[in-house]
Amino acid sequence: MTDHALQLKSIQYRQKLLRYITEAGAGHTGGSLSCVDILNVLYNRIMNVSPDNFDQPDRDRYIQSKGHSVEALYVVLADQGFYPEAELETLCRYQSPFVGHPTRKVPGIEMNTGALGHGLPICVGLALAAKLDGARHRIFTLLGDGELAEGSNWEAAMSAAHYELDNLTAILDHNTLQITGHTHDVCSNEPVDEKFASFGWYVVSVDGHDLAALTEVLSAKPAAGKPTMVIANTVKGRGVSFMENVVSWHHGVPSPEQYEIAQAELTQAESTLLGQLN
Amino acid sequence: MSAPAPSLFSPAAQDVISRLGLKKGRANLEEFASTLQELAEQDRQILAVTSDSRGSGKLGPFGKALPQQIVEVGIAEQNLVGITAGLAAGEKKSFGVSPACFLTARALEQIKNDVCYSDVPATLIGISAGVSYGALGSTHHSLHDLAALRAIANITILVPADNFETREAIRAAASASHPVYVRFGKAVMFNLHTPATKFEVGKAIKLREGTDVAFIGTGETVIHCLLAAEKLSQEGIQSQVVSMHTIKPLDANAILEAGRECRAVVTVEEHSVHGGLGEACAGVLMQAGVAVPLRIVGFPDEDTVTGSQADIFRHYGVSMEGLAKTALELLENSGSLA
Numbered sequence: 001m002t003d004h005a006l007q008l009k010s011i012q013y014r015q016k017l018l019r020y021i022t023e024a025g026a027g028h029t030g031g032s033l034s035c036v037d038i039l040n041v042l043y044n045r046i047m048n049v050s051p052d053n054f055d056q057p058d059r060d061r062y063i064q065s066k067g068h069s070v071e072a073l074y075v076v077l078a079d080q081g082f083y084p085e086a087e088l089e090t091l092c093r094y095q096s097p098f099v100g101h102p103t104r105k106v107p108g109i110e111m112n113t114g115a116l117g118h119g120l121p122i123c124v125g126l127a128l129a130a131k132l133d134g135a136r137h138r139i140f141t142l143l144g145d146g147e148l149a150e151g152s153n154w155e156a157a158m159s160a161a162h163y164e165l166d167n168l169t170a171i172l173d174h175n176t177l178q179i180t181g182h183t184h185d186v187c188s189n190e191p192v193d194e195k196f197a198s199f200g201w202y203v204v205s206v207d208g209h210d211l212a213a214l215t216e217v218l219s220a221k222p223a224a225g226k227p228t229m230v231i232a233n234t235v236k237g238r239g240v241s242f243m244e245n246v247v248s249w250h251h252g253v254p255s256p257e258q259y260e261i262a263q264a265e266l267t268q269a270e271s272t273l274l275g276q277l278n
Numbered sequence: 279m280s281a282p283a284p285s286l287f288s289p290a291a292q293d294v295i296s297r298l299g300l301k302k303g304r305a306n307l308e309e310f311a312s313t314l315q316e317l318a319e320q321d322r323q324i325l326a327v328t329s330d331s332r333g334s335g336k337l338g339p340f341g342k343a344l345p346q347q348i349v350e351v352g353i354a355e356q357n358l359v360g361i362t363a364g365l366a367a368g369e370k371k372s373f374g375v376s377p378a379c380f381l382t383a384r385a386l387e388q389i390k391n392d393v394c395y396s397d398v399p400a401t402l403i404g405i406s407a408g409v410s411y412g413a414l415g416s417t418h419h420s421l422h423d424l425a426a427l428r429a430i431a432n433i434t435i436l437v438p439a440d441n442f443e444t445r446e447a448i449r450a451a452a453s454a455s456h457p458v459y460v461r462f463g464k465a466v467m468f469n470l471h472t473p474a475t476k477f478e479v480g481k482a483i484k485l486r487e488g489t490d491v492a493f494i495g496t497g498e499t500v501i502h503c504l505l506a507a508e509k510l511s512q513e514g515i516q517s518q519v520v521s522m523h524t525i526k527p528l529d530a531n532a533i534l535e536a537g538r539e540c541r542a543v544v545t546v547e548e549h550s551v552h553g554g555l556g557e558a559c560a561g562v563l564m565q566a567g568v569a570v571p572l573r574i575v576g577f578p579d580e581d582t583v584t585g586s587q588a589d590i591f592r593h594y595g596v597s598m599e600g601l602a603k604t605a606l607e608l609l610e611n612s613g614s615l616a
Contacts, residue, residue, distance in 0.1 A: 057368075061368075103395075104396060104397070110367065111367060112392075112395045118388065120360075121356065121361050122363055122392055124360070124361050125360065125362065125364020125365040125367065128349060128365060128368070129365045129367075129368025130368060132346065151356070155351075155354035155357035156360065158354075159361065162352075
């Protein structure tokens with residue numbers, strides 16, 4: 001898939017996730033917009049996982065530790081063919097499998113997440129299991145900035161280095177915002193790169209909205225004997241001008257007027273991109 | 279020199295043990311460790327996950343014999359449970375082994391979400407449960423674990439009373455496809471069962487028949503129920519004794535049978551009186567309309583007294599003498615003493 005095609009997907013994912021959040025009247029808008037490019041690259045370029053191999057032990061695994069940004073994941077999984085996209089119209093509705101945080105009721109979801117600080121320990125277990133079996137598949141997780149305050153992440157960070165889990169890649173959606181404000185005001189995690197490096201991880205930083213750069217980093221051969229931390233520098237609310245870097249969009253839901261403006265911006269971006277293609 | 283650990287049994291209780299012909303086994307902890315090792319030698323997918331707890335879990339020999347099947351995570355219980363869940367999601371039969379006090383309190387959210395809610399086939403082993411750690415104090419006691427886990431959907435809770443029940447519980451856990459919690463202590467146990475006894479998860483085992491009072495015990499308290507029953511029989515009171523090794527799913531039929539057959543029910547557990555076996559039995563009886571005099575014996579809502587497991591048991595009446603007295607008082611107070 002070309003970079004342009006991938007860029008187009010990113011815009012479409014943003015349009016869709018805004019639609020379903022708005023229709024549901026609930027969702028984590030800012031974080032979904034900040035991580036959707038990462039998910040795009042993971043599912044369309046990096047990971048060996050699909051509805052066809054989801055029951056195979058050697059599929060790549062993705063655990064979304066920052067579970068609240070589930071709307072981005074739901075849209076991407078629908079695009080991968082795990083379920084018809086129309087099912088997302090039930091998001092958060094009575095008896096819908098599409099809960100406001102990932103659950104295995106939804107095809108394509110590996111583990112139930114949502115409470116923060118859980119994904120990394122689970123991934124250490126998955127990566128260890130793969131190592132013990134001599135399997136070659138990779139384990140990915142997406143962490144949020146705010147959740148790094150959970151101590152369980154650092155327990156798992158130690159274990160991952162101790163067991164030399166070079167089949168494990170954690171991606172930090174480093175948008176530097178959380179529900180209360182800037183992470184440096186709430187509980188600073190900086191210098192986050194040095195912290196993980198000092199824990200024995202191979203650390204690489206990347207523009208989390210640059211699809212080509214993300215592809216390069218995520219497809220690179222892992223550093224032997226070290227887990228990888230990809231610090232993806234992102235913008236919370238990315239793609240909608242009035243949502244970018246605005247804390248209240250953490251779980252803000254657009255009004256009908258805001259929704260129209262947001263979709264118009266994304267349609268404009270889509271037209272510009274298609275113009276470049278032609 | 280440390281003082282010898284006080285016995286869990288008074289001299290009179292030891293006489294009753296002899297009279298009943300009960301044979302001494304070993305600690306359930308040791309039975310667990312050797313059973314898990316036997317299973318793991320047959321099935322290389324079985325892993326023990328420890329939090330600096332292989333010594334306390336008697337898994338030293340396991341680690342030596344099967345170094346590829348033991349995963350050490352250090353003193354980090356949240357990580358232990360998350361990793362145990364991840365291993366299970368990665369097609370392993372993982373057993374997370376840690377003192378029950380830390381495992382089920384510090385890592386409760388991981389148990390709830392990573393294991394139970396995600397529904398992975400992981401087993402959690404709460405070692406040195408209840409007041410096994412005795413005088414080490416309340417930090418090391420787990421009097422909350424049954425209550426906490428009963429309220430979490432999708433986990434089987436097993437509390438074996440002797441070596442046989444421990445062995446069977448571990449075997450059942452190894453073949454389970456959903457979450458299991460097994461908790462036990464480290465005191466040497468007497469064997470309570472005959473070779474003919476069948477163990478089935480969710481089905482209580484009746485150790486003694488009687489229609490005056492029913493003792494429904496679980497785990498390391500069950501032998502004290504048996505001794506109390508024997509003591510009461512000397513006074514003409516016939517007691518039923520039930521080993522409720524499965525706390526969830528609870529054997530409601532066995533509880534109702536006990537409540538309908540007997541004039542009083544005494545539940546006994548190494549746990550807080552809140553939210554454990556006793557309240558579970560009370561709920562079953564009341565909702566079925568079985569109004570039978572009931573006493574819940576366990577540990578009250580207070581700062582637990584200092585002492586060994588034996589001291590604490592005796593203090594709160596978990597002993598042959600204490601349980602016999604409770605049963606008699608219950609029968610007397612309810613006017614049902616013949």
